[in-house]
Amino acid sequence: MITAELLTELKAILSEEQVVEGENHPLGNSGCVKVFPNTEEEIAAVLKYANETDKKVCIEGSGTKRGFGGLTESTDIVLSLANYKGIVEHVVGDMTLTVKAGTTFKDLQEYLAQHKQKISLDPYLPESATIGGIIASNESGPKRLGYGSSRDVVIGLRVVYPDGKVLRAGGKVVKNVAGYDMNKLFIGSMGTLGVLSEVTVKLRPLPKYESLHLLFFPQGNMEEIRAFAIKLLDSTIEPVTLELLSPALSEKLTGKSCFTLAIGLEDVETSVRYQENLIQSMQPAETDLKILAQQEAQSFWNQFYTITSTSSTNSSSVTQASLKIGVINMDVTNVIKESHLLSDTHNLDVDAHGGLGHGLCQVNLKGAKDDVVSAILQIRATVTKLGGYAVVKHLPFTLRQEVNVWGERPAHFFLLEGIKSKVDPNRILNPKRFVGEI
Structure with a gap:
């Protein structure tokens, strides 16, 4: 009865083909009704309706982050941006791009490649991630060392607030210093403060x-790896990974x-060749080095962003989880070593990688449910002792009831809570999706 009423009321706002009945998903973050707005005005109308009628809304792009956070199995409305995509403005000379939020990363990079440009981010599952x-x-990947994160790339946002009002943060030019940088408020907020409608990036x-150096350490000597990484970072070499x-x-x-060690280089060919020679001169004894150039390097990364991503579903016997871990950069060696040991102690399939330049790691776990949960708790304890953090960025909905995805509330939680209460007092957007069940 409630679903039928919702369908009828939402069809008064959108066309009939833009409103469908929702479905439950094993990763949660579902909804009774799913809507597909085509314009910013339609996004605003749906949110205004939800805010006035106290309907909870889950925001979705292509669903690649469905297993990331969220203690609500099903909301009233899933607001999908699958139809809200396309390029709004591309100023080639200024090297800026404004795009609708539902556009996939792969489509953007393919378009920009025609102009010999790109967005300097490297997300997982780029063919479907919006x-x-x-x-x-x-989200960011190994090339964060050279590229930076979303906070370094985004220069402007258009955000639809829960009450339907549209906010513009930042601008469309790189040199923009007017007022507070409101962009950073929404980046990483997991859609709990507003719906991103347009994004402007430099x-x-x-x-x-481009080339990629694969330096193999058959002896597995972590001190040797650390010493080499420190020596490389202290040199004139400028790796992107x-x-x-x-x-x-x-x-x-x-x-x-x-x-x-995967050492990525990007520059003019003479510079890359010079750095390649330096790396070879620094190569530790009893290690093997393989160099991939151009297409081979690109093929490696294309495979990497797919193979290191968790699938959206889990079978009855196999559970998948993915952790994002942040530590002091050289402590990455401890995290990767500890993760490797989990495969034997917990009988799990474990893939792990981490940046010795930026300190961010990803650990993917696959195996029996109880073993996965135990491994998460163990690696989080290890990371906490190192003064870092561990966020579970993919986990089935049932296990998110047992495992604290975000970890303990940070000291500044009261600020996050205050912002949420001010921007979304009725708490309709992505309920319980962020830190501390915000």
Whole structure:
């Protein structure tokens, strides 16, 4: 009865084909009714209706982040941005791009490649991840070392507030210093403060040349890996990635089961060649080095962003989880080593990688439910002792009731709570999706 009433009322706002009955999903974050707005005005109308009638709304792009946070199995409305996509403005000379939030990252990069430009972000599952979802979750990959994060790339946002009002934060030019940088308020907020409708980003030119150095450490000596990484970072070499791969992940990507450093270089060819020579001169004894250039390097990363991503579903016997971990950069070696040991102690399939330049790691777990939960608790305890944090960015809905996805509330939680109460007093947007069940 409630679903039928919702369908009728929403069809008065949108056309009939834009409103469908929802369905339950094992990852939760579902809804009784799913709507597909085509314009910003329609997004605003749906939110205004929900706010006035106290209907809860779950925001969705393509669903790649469905298992990230959320203690609500089903809301009233799923607001999908699948139809809200396309390029609004591209100023080639200024190297800026304004795009609708539902546009997939792959579509954007393919379009920009025609102009020898790109967005300097490297999300997982780029063929289906939307720019809105990437920004809302502040997602980044190994190239964060050279590229930075969403907070470094985004220069402007249009956000639809829960009451239907539209806010413009930042601008459309790179040099914009007027007032507070409101963009950072919404980046990483998991859609709990508003619906991102348009995103303006600064671009960078495509590199003239690219290579990837795979440095294999058959002995698995972590002190040797740390010493080499410190020496490299203290040199004139400017890698875009300095990523440590666990033996299991290395075997899937390279065929060699050992701790492996993936060192990415992007620049003009002469600069890359110069840095390649430096790396070879610094190569530790008893290590193996393999260099991939151009298409080979790109193929490696294309495979990496797919193989290191968790699928959206889980079978009855196999549970998948993914953790985002942040530590002091050289403590990454401890995290990756500890993750590698979990495969034996917990009988799990474990893929792990982490950046020795930025300190962010991802650990993917696959196995029996109880073993996955135990491993999450163990690795979080290890990371806490290192002074870091561990966020579970993918987990089935039932297990998110047992495992605290975000960890303990931070000291500044009262600020987050205050902002949420001010912006969304009726708490209709992505309920219980963020830190401390905001």
